[in-house]
Amino acid sequence: MKKNTLIEKIDPDNIDSKVVEQFGKMLADGKTVIFPTETVYGLGANALDEQAASKIYIAKGRPSDNPLLVHVAEREDINPLVVDMDERAKKLIDRFWPGPLTIVFKKSDLIPKVTSGGLDTVAIRMPSDKVARALIKASGVPIAAPSANLSGKPSPTKPEHIIADMDGRVDGILVGGFCDFGVESTIVDLSDDVPMVLRPGAITLEMLKEVLGDVILDPSLSSHDDNIKAKAPGMKYKHYSPNANIFMVTGGIDRFVELSEFLLEMRANDEKKIAILCMKQNISRFEELKLKFKNVHVLSLGCTYEEVARNLFDVLIDLDRRNIDVAYAETFEETGIGVAIMNRLKKSAGYKFV
Numbered sequence: 001m002k003k004n005t006l007i008e009k010i011d012p013d014n015i016d017s018k019v020v021e022q023f024g025k026m027l028a029d030g031k032t033v034i035f036p037t038e039t040v041y042g043l044g045a046n047a048l049d050e051q052a053a054s055k056i057y058i059a060k061g062r063p064s065d066n067p068l069l070v071h072v073a074e075r076e077d078i079n080p081l082v083v084d085m086d087e088r089a090k091k092l093i094d095r096f097w098p099g100p101l102t103i104v105f106k107k108s109d110l111i112p113k114v115t116s117g118g119l120d121t122v123a124i125r126m127p128s129d130k131v132a133r134a135l136i137k138a139s140g141v142p143i144a145a146p147s148a149n150l151s152g153k154p155s156p157t158k159p160e161h162i163i164a165d166m167d168g169r170v171d172g173i174l175v176g177g178f179c180d181f182g183v184e185s186t187i188v189d190l191s192d193d194v195p196m197v198l199r200p201g202a203i204t205l206e207m208l209k210e211v212l213g214d215v216i217l218d219p220s221l222s223s224h225d226d227n228i229k230a231k232a233p234g235m236k237y238k239h240y241s242p243n244a245n246i247f248m249v250t251g252g253i254d255r256f257v258e259l260s261e262f263l264l265e266m267r268a269n270d271e272k273k274i275a276i277l278c279m280k281q282n283i284s285r286f287e288e289l290k291l292k293f294k295n296v297h298v299l300s301l302g303c304t305y306e307e308v309a310r311n312l313f314d315v316l317i318d319l320d321r322r323n324i325d326v327a328y329a330e331t332f333e334e335t336g337i338g339v340a341i342m343n344r345l346k347k348s349a350g351y352k353f354v
């Protein structure tokens, strides 16, 4: 059934407390609200209310065994939600909260099964985004909020992404700006001696190592083998996929330019709409190609790795708006935030390299 969605704009630099109070009350009353965070937009509901949390799964079309991530406004707010606090978690909180880092804790009985997806753990973060924090505070409860996309689609980083997909599926949408980081939070699991990153993000492995010493990446992330189980249940699902068929091009920009010409030549008669996704400084390398083939869109991912992370989902969503059939994407070094970029790109491309 289509909901009557209340949509309000909010200026992060001049937060209208009346609007925040109104949406906070909606959350406290068991309703669903989409709100901006510094990573991607989240689709929130009261994490402690089974009925409210279950509305999130319906709005997203999300499998019910995929646990929700819980957001708090203040550090102390996690105390009732978790049992035994690891020293390493304290160090991470001191260094990275508020910010794009999610930590997996053993959950207390307050967290219902619907929120934890049946696990005995709960993933929690404290966002740095001012609107997100003000809203969570106003609701007076911890807020479960996965990314506000339909399940399987790229995460929304801009207001127009959400309005297109979610108007009518949730009770409220709080419209902010373009999310700062553009990729979802880093998720760290501390249940073993060596901390493990279950999902790479803007808090990089290098940054985590500075605080924790040894840190590893969940081995399932480096392999497309379906038999290796991901520790974050959500990472096993098909993800970040636009309708366009994406291929990643390895071997540097010279090879990318050459190979594109060859591939487009081969496709010259099949009337497909093609996109080239590359760093801004490489766009000029495709000028000749654009003159030669009319059905090619050359799209910039940004100038720096930080910009590529911020723009990636927006560019992927844009492929569908342009009705692109096939896209060839530049690949990135897997260090720093490059690990997160390549993780999302590989998933959206279904691990296809050319």
Ligand code: TXA
Pocket (backbone or CB within 6 Å): 037, 039, 040, 041, 042, 043, 066, 067, 068, 069, 100, 102, 104, 116, 119, 121, 122, 123, 145, 146, 147, 148, 183, 184, 185, 187, 198, 231, 232, 233, 234, 235
């Ligand atoms: O940046 C973010 O984290 C965004 C914003 C809205 O905060 N949220 C987000 O939520 O990305 P979601 O649900 O799209 O991704 C959460 C991931 C899923 O892959 C889920 O399986 C995993 O976290 N997860 C949740 N609880 C977990 C747990 N207890 N143990 C392991 N993984 C967990």
Ligand code: MG
Pocket (backbone or CB within 6 Å): 146, 147, 155
């Ligand atoms: Mg998600």
